[in-house]
Amino acid sequence: MDISVPLMNSLTLGSLYTLMALGLTMSFSVTKIANFAHAELVTLGGYVTALLVNWMGFGLAESLVAAFFASALLALAMDELVFKPLTRRGSRTLYLLVASIGIGLIVRYILYIYADLNGIITIQTKADIQIVSQVGRAAITTMHLWIFPVTIISVILLHVMFHYTKVGKALRAMADNEDLARVSGIRIYRLRRIMWVIAGGITGVAGGLWSAYSVLTPEAGWQALLRIFAASILGGLVSFWGTIAGGIIIGLAENLGISIANEFFYVNTAYRPLVSFIIIVVVFLFKPTGLAGIDVIGWIKRKMGKGE
Amino acid sequence: MDTKVWGVLLIVVFLLGIGIGYMAKPSAPAAATGGVKTVTVTTTITKTGAAGTAPPKPAEQKEYVIGLAIAVTGGYAVDGPRRRNGAILAIEQINKMLEEAGSPVRLKYIHEDTKTSAEGAIAALEKLNSAGVKMVVGPLATSECKAVLDFLKTNKITAISPSSTGTAAMVKGDFCFRAPSPDKYQGPALANIIWQQGIKKLVILARNDDYGKGLADLVEENFKKLGGQVEKIIYDHTQPDLSADVERASNAVNKFGADAETGVLIIAFDDDGIKILEAARLDPTLSKVRWFGPDSMKRATFLPPKSKEDIALFLQKVHFMATTPAVGSKDNPLVKEFIEEYTKKFGESPEASTYTFYAYDAAWIAGLTVLVAHKYDGVAFQKILPVIAKHFYGVTGWKLLDEYGDAAVPIYDIVAPRKLPDGTWNFVPIGKYDGTTKAVTLFEQP
Incomplete structure (x- = not known):
C-alpha cells in the first residue's frame, strides 16, 4: 500500500484543522466560551478571500490579510454585542454556548442570503494551484507551500507572543484567573478584544486557505466544526502545541487511518466523522486535559529513575 | 465601545451589505426573491355568440394555487433557484394566456424550500397542505420524492417532479409524477x-x-x-x-x-x-x-x-x-422562445441547467391539468395529469408517461x-x- 497520498492529505488537512482550531483554543482558554460561532469565522474568511481573488483580482496574500481583518472584526463584534454583555450579567458557560449557536445561525444565514443573491452559494478561490514536486504518488502543490508555512508561522508567532510579550503574559494570567488578573491591574476587557482579534483573524486566514484548497459554501465552517473541536479538545483546549498535535492526529486518523482501515478491514470511508467523535469521547472520559496534560519529559525522567 | 454603538454599526453594515448585494445582482427576478406571489384578477368575460350585443358581465374570479416544493438551499442551492424560476415563468405565461383570452381564472404559486432533504420536503409539503394546495411542482431530489410519497397519497396531493430520476421513487399508482426519464x-x-x-x-x-x-x-x-x-x-x-x-x-x-x-x-x-x-x-x-x-x-x-x-x-x-435528459434543439421555436423569455426575465440563460427546462414543462403540465379539471381536487388531478402529459409536447419533447407515472421516452x-x-x-x-x-x-x- 502506497501511503504517500493519504499521508500528504493528512498533513494538509491536519494543518488546516490546526489553523482553524488555534483560534478556538485561544478564545476558550481566555474566556471559557465553547464558541460554536467559530465555524462562521472560518466561512467568512473563506468568502472574503474567494470574492477578493475571483471578483476583484487580488492576489492570495492580500486576500488572506483581508480575511484576517474581516473575521477579526466579526469575532470582536460577537464578543462586544453578545458574549461580553452576557458575561457581565453573570451568565453561565452553558448560556454562552447556546448564545454562540444562535450567533452562528444568524451569521450563517446572512451569508446564505448574500451568497444566494449573488449566485455564489458554491465558490472556490481561483488560486493558481500547480504541482511543484512529486513524493511517491502524492503531489506537492503550490497550495501546500501556502498551508504549511502559514500554519508553522502562526504557531511560532502565537508561542512567542504568549511567552515573551507583556500582552501574552497578561493573557495567560487572565486565562489562569480572571479575577486575580483584574485586581493585579490588568485591563482585562482591552486584552479580551486583542485576543478576539487574533483568534478571529487566524481563523479567517484558515478559512481563506480552505477556500483555495477545497470548495466553499455557507456551511463549510459548520461542516468542519467537529474536527476543529476535536483538534482543540485533543490539545486540552488550552495548549497551542497540543492543538497542533490534535489537528495533525485528526488529519492522520481521518485520512491515513481510514485508508488503512478501508484497505485491510473494508471500513467504509463514510465512517470518517466517527473518528473525531470517538476522539472527543475518549479524551473527555480518560484524559480531559488532552495532550496538554501529558508530561512527556517527566515521564521519561521517571522511567529513567531520575525523577522524584 | 458602547454596546449600542456596536449595535447601530452592525445594522448599518448589514443594510449596506444588502444594498451592495442588491446592486451587484444584474437583474434580480422580482418573483424569485419573494415566497408568495398573488395575482390580482380584474378581467371580465364577454359572452360569446352575441358579440357586441350584450354588455359584459363581471366574471366570478377564480384563483387556483400551484405549490412549488423546490429546494433552494442544501445540495440544490445553486441549481434549485433556476428550476424554481423555470416553473414561475410557466405559471406567468399561463396567466398571460388566460388574461388574453379573457378568462377569469388565474394560477397563483406558493413556494416552499424543501432544503434538499427528506425532512425538509415533508415540512414543505405540510405547509403547502395546510394552505390547501393540491397540485405541486416538485420536489427535485429522489430522496425528497420518496419521503413525501405517503404524505401525497394520504392528503390526495398530486405532484410532478421536474428532476427526480432515481429508482427509489418509482411506484405504481402513486401521486408523484416525474417529468424526466427515470434512471x-x-x-x-x-x-x-x-x-x-x-x-x-x-x-x-x-x-x-x-x-x-x-x-x-x-x-x-x-x-x-x-x-x-x-x-x-x-x-x-x-x-x-x-x-x-x-x-x-x-x-x-x-x-x-x-x-x-x-x-x-x-x-x-x-x-x-x-x-x-x-x-x-x-x-x-x-x-x-x-x-x-x-x-x-x-x-x-x-x-x-x-x-x-x-x-x-x-x-x-x-x-x-x-x-x-434531452431537451429540444435551440432551433425549435418553442425552445428558442423559452430561452429568450427566461434570459430576459432572470438575467441568465436556462441552459445553465437542463432541469430548468423540465421545471418549465412540469409547471405547464401542472397548470393545464388544473385548468382542465375545472375543480381543485388532487384525485382528479392524478387522473387527468397523465392524459395531459400524453398530449403535451414541450421544450423537453413529448411527455408520455409510463405505468409508474415517469417520462417514458428515454x-x-x-x-x-x-x-x-x-x-x-x-x-x-x-x-x-x-x-x-x-x-x-x-x-x-x-
Whole structure:
C-alpha cells in the first residue's frame, strides 16, 4: 500500500484543522466560551478571500490579510454585542454556548442570503494551484507551500507572543484567573478584544486557505466544526502545541487511518466523522486535559529513575 | 465601545451589505426573491355568440394555487433557484394566456424550500397542505420524492417532479409524477455509452443518497451484464473533505490498470463534485483514464466562470462526457422562445441547467391539468395529469408517461465540456442516446 497520498492529505488537512482550531483554543482558554460561532469565522474568511481573488483580482496574500481583518472584526463584534454583555450579567458557560449557536445561525444565514443573491452559494478561490514536486504518488502543490508555512508561522508567532510579550503574559494570567488578573491591574476587557482579534483573524486566514484548497459554501465552517473541536479538545483546549498535535492526529486518523482501515478491514470511508467523535469521547472520559496534560519529559525522567 | 454603538454599526453594515448585494445582482427576478406571489384578477368575460350585443358581465374570479416544493438551499442551492424560476415563468405565461383570452381564472404559486432533504420536503409539503394546495411542482431530489410519497397519497396531493430520476421513487399508482426519464433508463444508457467507448473496467464514485446509490447500482448491474468489471465507491457527500475517497478511486483504477480500458463514472452534485474533481486533477493516475458522468454532472458549476479553469481543463483532458435528459434543439421555436423569455426575465440563460427546462414543462403540465379539471381536487388531478402529459409536447419533447407515472421516452443528450470561440466554457451536445433502440450516436469525439 502506497501511503504517500493519504499521508500528504493528512498533513494538509491536519494543518488546516490546526489553523482553524488555534483560534478556538485561544478564545476558550481566555474566556471559557465553547464558541460554536467559530465555524462562521472560518466561512467568512473563506468568502472574503474567494470574492477578493475571483471578483476583484487580488492576489492570495492580500486576500488572506483581508480575511484576517474581516473575521477579526466579526469575532470582536460577537464578543462586544453578545458574549461580553452576557458575561457581565453573570451568565453561565452553558448560556454562552447556546448564545454562540444562535450567533452562528444568524451569521450563517446572512451569508446564505448574500451568497444566494449573488449566485455564489458554491465558490472556490481561483488560486493558481500547480504541482511543484512529486513524493511517491502524492503531489506537492503550490497550495501546500501556502498551508504549511502559514500554519508553522502562526504557531511560532502565537508561542512567542504568549511567552515573551507583556500582552501574552497578561493573557495567560487572565486565562489562569480572571479575577486575580483584574485586581493585579490588568485591563482585562482591552486584552479580551486583542485576543478576539487574533483568534478571529487566524481563523479567517484558515478559512481563506480552505477556500483555495477545497470548495466553499455557507456551511463549510459548520461542516468542519467537529474536527476543529476535536483538534482543540485533543490539545486540552488550552495548549497551542497540543492543538497542533490534535489537528495533525485528526488529519492522520481521518485520512491515513481510514485508508488503512478501508484497505485491510473494508471500513467504509463514510465512517470518517466517527473518528473525531470517538476522539472527543475518549479524551473527555480518560484524559480531559488532552495532550496538554501529558508530561512527556517527566515521564521519561521517571522511567529513567531520575525523577522524584 | 458602547454596546449600542456596536449595535447601530452592525445594522448599518448589514443594510449596506444588502444594498451592495442588491446592486451587484444584474437583474434580480422580482418573483424569485419573494415566497408568495398573488395575482390580482380584474378581467371580465364577454359572452360569446352575441358579440357586441350584450354588455359584459363581471366574471366570478377564480384563483387556483400551484405549490412549488423546490429546494433552494442544501445540495440544490445553486441549481434549485433556476428550476424554481423555470416553473414561475410557466405559471406567468399561463396567466398571460388566460388574461388574453379573457378568462377569469388565474394560477397563483406558493413556494416552499424543501432544503434538499427528506425532512425538509415533508415540512414543505405540510405547509403547502395546510394552505390547501393540491397540485405541486416538485420536489427535485429522489430522496425528497420518496419521503413525501405517503404524505401525497394520504392528503390526495398530486405532484410532478421536474428532476427526480432515481429508482427509489418509482411506484405504481402513486401521486408523484416525474417529468424526466427515470434512471431505469439512464442506468443502462450510461452503461451502454461507456461500454461502447471501449471501457471494460469501471470505477464508480457515487454520493451516498437515493439518487447516487440507485444510479450506481443500475450502471453496475448493466455494465456487468455487458461483460465489464465494476468497483463501486459510495462516499459521504456531507464531509468537508473527500480526498480519502478520491484516493480510494485512484487505488481502484491502479488495480484495474490505468489504461484505455479503464474509466471512472462520477455521480456527484455541485460542491462534492468540485471537491472530487479538484483532488482528482492532481492525481496522476486518475488523470490517465476516461471520465463519465450522469445528468447531475452537467452543471455550470463545474465550468468557468463558476469554477476554476483547471477543473474544466481536467475534464477535457480525461475526455469527460455526461448524459442528460434531452431537451429540444435551440432551433425549435418553442425552445428558442423559452430561452429568450427566461434570459430576459432572470438575467441568465436556462441552459445553465437542463432541469430548468423540465421545471418549465412540469409547471405547464401542472397548470393545464388544473385548468382542465375545472375543480381543485388532487384525485382528479392524478387522473387527468397523465392524459395531459400524453398530449403535451414541450421544450423537453413529448411527455408520455409510463405505468409508474415517469417520462417514458428515454432520449438522452451526450454532452462534453468545450471552450467556445468567445472564450467561455459550456457543455455542448456531442451525441444522442436513444433508449428505445440503445443506439449511441456521436456527432463528434469528446
